[in-house]
Amino acid sequence: MTKRYVSLIGTSRITEHHIKAAKKSGFLIYSISSSRKNSKHLKSIAKKNNIKKIFYSYKKCIASSNLMKNISYIVTCKLSDNRKILDELLKYKKKILIEKPVFLNYKNFKGMAKYSNLIFVGYNRVFYNVIKTLKNKLNLKKKTNVICTVPEINKRNISINSCHIFSIIMYLFGSPKIVNISRNSKYINAKLISKNSDINLFFNFNASENFEIKFFNNQKIFKLCPIEKLSIYKGFKIINLNGMRKYFPKIIYEQKELNKGIKQGFIGQYEAFKKFVDKDINVTDINFAKKIINICNNIEGRI
Secondary structure: OOOOOOOEEEEOHHHHHHHHHHOOOOOOEEEEEEEOOOOHHHHHHHEEEHOOOEEHHHHHHHHHHHOOEEEEEEEEEHHHHHHHHHHHHHHHHOOOEEEOOOOOOHHHHHHHHHHOOOEEEEHHHEEEEEEEEHHHHHHOOOOEEEEEOOOOOOOOOHHHOOOHHHHHHHHHHHHOOEEEEEEEOOOOEEEEEEOOEEEEEEOOOOOOOOEEEEEEEOOOOEEEEOOOOEEEEEEEEEEEEEEEEEEEEEEEEEEEOOOOOOOOOHHHHHHHHHHHHHEEEEOOEEEHHHHHHHHHHHOOOOO
């Protein structure tokens, strides 16, 4: 059996989630390095996860790792360091898994399209089991009305955090186009369309509600709320309470995303990365990430 090695660059909070999922999916950890010389967490992460080779220079880490035959890279550093890390890694034409969203500004993706065969972007929610179930159960030949409630902190956080919502939308319906956007200091409303969907997004800043996506499709309601829970409704029952008629949707299916000790979506993500390494199959490449940030920046008003 072919051994697959990975080297990690970055010591952010998400790094150990990647280590656990990579090991569970059969990858062998060759080394870990920080993206900056003064990392406070490099030694502790390496010791905790039994990683013998550590580097305080990412360039030395890459030089050492490239001596291995089947090496790939996992990049989990600060967003501000991603450009310099990618510029160095791409010289060697090795496969890379990099944490989303890669860059916060659409312009920073310039020149990256040609590397879609090398870069896999870690939009882990795309690989949730509930999202796979949703895609299988939606009738994508039918027009779907989509309503997204997004209680973001502020508009800048749309590119940092709400990009996950767009990753799900794009995975299901392809690349939507923006029809109109309404903004003020307290909310942003946006309407997008694709071939098979009408998508309405309501960004209510600091609202006391959960993230929610509803899909109205083929006489059913598919609801993700939170994103880790899928509920499907069809029809409703009517109950008379003290002379008042109340309507309750009938739930016909429910599924929750379990983590089993590993961050949700990460096992599916690493199984997908394995296919990318072995067979060049990639549904979350750099162009996927670029389209997401283009939409986010437009909604924020940067473009």
